[in-house]
Amino acid sequence: MRRTSCVNMRAYAILITCVALTSACEAGFTDFRPEGIVNQVGSSTIDAGFVDGGAVEVMAATLADGDWRGRGSYSAAGRVTIAIDEQGATVLRLSDDFSVSGVPGPFLVMSSRESIGRSIDPSMGDIEIAGLAEDRGAQTYPIPVEAAGLPYAWVFCKPFGVEIARAELMEVP
Amino acid sequence: MRASLFAAALVFVPSVAHAQAWTRDAGSAYVNLSLTRLSGDSLYNPDFTRSDLPTTFTQTLINTYAEVGVVDRWLTVTLSSELYRRNALDQQGATFGLGDTQVGFWSGVITAPFRLTLGVNVGLPTGDDTPDATDPTDVEAQSIARSLPTGDGEFDFEPAVYLGHGFGGDSWPLRHFVVAKLGYHVRTRGFRDAVNYKLELGTQVPVDFLDRFWLITRFYGTESFASDIEAANGATGLGNGVTYTSLGVELSGRITGGLSAGIGVDTAFRARSIIAAIPFRFSIAYEL
Numbered sequence: 001m002r003r004t005s006c007v008n009m010r011a012y013a014i015l016i017t018c019v020a021l022t023s024a025c026e027a028g029f030t031d032f033r034p035e036g037i038v039n040q041v042g043s044s045t046i047d048a049g050f051v052d053g054g055a056v057e058v059m060a061a062t063l064a065d066g067d068w069r070g071r072g073s074y075s076a077a078g079r080v081t082i083a084i085d086e087q088g089a090t091v092l093r094l095s096d097d098f099s100v101s102g103v104p105g106p107f108l109v110m111s112s113r114e115s116i117g118r119s120i121d122p123s124m125g126d127i128e129i130a131g132l133a134e135d136r137g138a139q140t141y142p143i144p145v146e147a148a149g150l151p152y153a154w155v156f157c158k159p160f161g162v163e164i165a166r167a168e169l170m171e172v173p
Numbered sequence: 174m175r176a177s178l179f180a181a182a183l184v185f186v187p188s189v190a191h192a193q194a195w196t197r198d199a200g201s202a203y204v205n206l207s208l209t210r211l212s213g214d215s216l217y218n219p220d221f222t223r224s225d226l227p228t229t230f231t232q233t234l235i236n237t238y239a240e241v242g243v244v245d246r247w248l249t250v251t252l253s254s255e256l257y258r259r260n261a262l263d264q265q266g267a268t269f270g271l272g273d274t275q276v277g278f279w280s281g282v283i284t285a286p287f288r289l290t291l292g293v294n295v296g297l298p299t300g301d302d303t304p305d306a307t308d309p310t311d312v313e314a315q316s317i318a319r320s321l322p323t324g325d326g327e328f329d330f331e332p333a334v335y336l337g338h339g340f341g342g343d344s345w346p347l348r349h350f351v352v353a354k355l356g357y358h359v360r361t362r363g364f365r366d367a368v369n370y371k372l373e374l375g376t377q378v379p380v381d382f383l384d385r386f387w388l389i390t391r392f393y394g395t396e397s398f399a400s401d402i403e404a405a406n407g408a409t410g411l412g413n414g415v416t417y418t419s420l421g422v423e424l425s426g427r428i429t430g431g432l433s434a435g436i437g438v439d440t441a442f443r444a445r446s447i448i449a450a451i452p453f454r455f456s457i458a459y460e461l
Contacts, residue, residue, distance in 0.1 A: 027270035027301035027323040031314055032263065073220035073401040101219075101405035104320030118227040131312040158313070159262055159320035160216060160408050161227035 060086050063148055066167035068155075074101040076165030080153045082143070090148050092129060092141045099136040105159040106132040110147040116154055118161035125150070193373075194288040194337020194352050196249040196281040197242030205458040207435075209234040213450025219404040219414065221445050229263040230448045232409070234272065246284060251277035251294075258300065260321040260409055266314060268321040272300040279335075288337035293330055294356070300324015302411070325411040327362035331369060341377075348377040358395070364413045365399035385427040389437075394418035401445075410447040417444035423454075431460035 062083045068076035078098030085091050092108065100106070109116065112125035120126045127147045132155060133139055155165040197203070212231040215223050235257040241250050255272025279292035300323040306314035333356030341348040354371040371393035377384055397404065397414045404414025423437030437454040441447070 025271040025299065025301065027268040027304035027318075029304055029306050029314070029318045030261075030267045030269070031307060031317075032261070032266050033314070034264070072222070073218055074405050075402045101402060103405055104407060105316035107316065118225060131316050157320075159265055159317050162216070162218075162224065164405075 060084055062172045063090075064169040064171050066153065066169040068098065068100065068165050068167045070101065070165050071163040074103070074162075074164045076100045076155065080167045080169070082148050082153075082169060085140075090143050090145050092143050092147075092153065094137070094139045096138045098138065100132070100155050100165050102135045103157045103160075103162065103164055105157050106135065106164060107156050107158045108132055108141060109154040109156050110143065110150040111152045111154060112150050113152065116156055116163055120156060120158065193354065194290050194335040196246055196279050196290055197240060198245045199242045200461075201242040202461040203240045203458065205238040205456055207234075207236050207238070207454055207456035209236065209452050209454040211448065211450040211452035213448045215449040216408050217417075217441075217444040217447050217449050219401040219445050221416075221443060223449055226262075226448075228265060230409075230450070231259075231261045231263070232448070232450075232452075233257070233259040236272075246281040249279045249281075249292075251275075251279065253277070255300065255323075258323045260323070262317065262321065266306070266317040266321070268301070268304040268318055268323055270301055270304075270323045273297065273324045274299045286338075288335070290335040290337070291333075292335075293332045296325075296327070296329040296331070298324050298326050298328060300326075300411075302326025321409060322407070322411050325364070327360060327364055329358060329360045329364070331356045331358045333357075333369070342379060346378075348379050350375040354393075360413075365397050365403060367395050367397040367416070369393075369395045387425045389423040389425065391421045391423075392419075393421065394441075394443075404446045407446055408448065412446055415446045417441040417447060419444075433458045433460070 060083065062081055065079055065081040068078050068080060070076040076099065079095040081093045083091055083093060107120070108129040109120055110127045110129060116126060120128050127144060127150065129143050129147065130141050151169050153167040153169060154163065156162070157164055210233050212229060214226050214229045216226055218224055234255055236253065236255050238253045239251065243250055252274070254274040257269065258272035259267060259269040261267035274297040275294045276297065277292055277294040279290050281288065281290050283289035302322045302324050303326070304318045304322060306318040309315050333354060336353045337350065339348070339350045352371070352373040354369070356369040358367040358369055360366055371391060373389060373391040375387045375389045377387050394417050395415065397416045399414030404412070404416070406412045407415070419439050419441040421437060421439035423435055425433060425435040427433045435456040435458070438451060440451050
């Protein structure tokens with residue numbers, strides 16, 4: 001009886017210790033990307049010459065827009081607009097009713113390709129814009145000027161290489 | 174004669190079947206430590222199709238499982254915890270740490286002529302469902318880290334029923350046990366509920382030395398009620414909507430006394446929102 005009691009106490013102690021030790025722990029992270037590759041999207045620092053031609057009034061303008069469509073079994077809704085804002089910057093805007101499947105690691109990409117496939121490839125005309133901050137609602141992202149003329153906007157799951165949503169952009173006259 | 178045959182068969186039921194259908198007497202305990210590894214370069218999409226990954230995904234799990242009899246027949250307590258979970262995407266990054274934990278409470282409602290056990294598993298979110306990169310301001314590194322959670326981030330519970338029966342010997346040259354399980358997985362934090370099921374057959378050759386081994390085959394799975402759209406938020410088997418139907422085989426052998434070891438492999442032939450890969454598992458166990 002005493003031995004059984006001791007075994008029970010030992011077993012309880014093991015269980016309680018195990019449960020106490022299993023309080024939520026933050027995961028560690030190891031970066032496997034090749035050295036020197038750092039995300040520099042939106043942080044270009046090319047020096048250029050400047051000639052002051054006097055103040056110029058900038059007119060905001062919509063350049064192109066399109067509807068989001070989900071790829072495969074993923075869903076997407078809302079519109080994307082490529083525009084010049086009041087400060088003269090080229091921006092990508094997501095509409096108030098924008099929504100997309102909540103996948104891990106989503107990125108906005110501009111591309112000349114109808115299909116990105118498994119990875120973003122700048123040599124094939126893909127321009128990575130930014131990580132998608134929210135999977136729904138209105139958002140605005142600055143984009144390079146050279147991206148403004150590309151015909152497709154994408155939401156792409158970069159870690160797992162999956163096409164999530166695509167919008168075909170039509171020029172706005 | 175029939176009763177003694179049943180009794181003899183039950184004596185030889187391996188520890189792998191305990192706390193599933195066979196509950197433990199007070200003071201009896203069992204602990205198991207396992208290492209599982211899988212590696213794959215394709216993914217089961219939310220619509221059950223398969224797509225190639227741009228890189229290789231590898232997962233390593235060290236899991237512990239323990240069960241203790243508290244009250245003869247009426248209460249067996251179980252603990253299952255992923256002591257270490259590591260998820261890695263080749264040339265991208267990896268996360269690692271403690272995974273999720275389950276505590277179970279089981280009661281042997283019927284013990285003869287077959288086993289009927291009822292109980293509940295309670296899931297504790299001890300893993301990290303939103304891992305951070307070393308530098309969270311690095312957008313790409315952060316997206317990699319967030320795509321590789323070590324836990325599902327939600328409390329859940331699963332009431333379940335197990336049926337078990339041991340048979341064989343005498344006129345039949347082999348001994349067997351069979352276990353069937355049906356559980357309803359109640360999930361939280363917006364995760365859809367699921368039904369979990371399992372059918373398991375163990376076989377033993379009752380000959381000296383060979384009777385140390387059990388060959389176990391199992392058919393099991395989980396069926397989530399999430400729609401394809403709802404199942405799109407993960408790929409590592411921890412997200413909403415994970416569904417799979419799998420076959421597995423395991424060889425368990427008694428080494429000496431209460432010490433045993435096992436080796437197993439599983440494969441899913443229908444799944445969504447998980448990596449398409451074959452997990453290999455090695456385990457060592459001790460029974461008090």
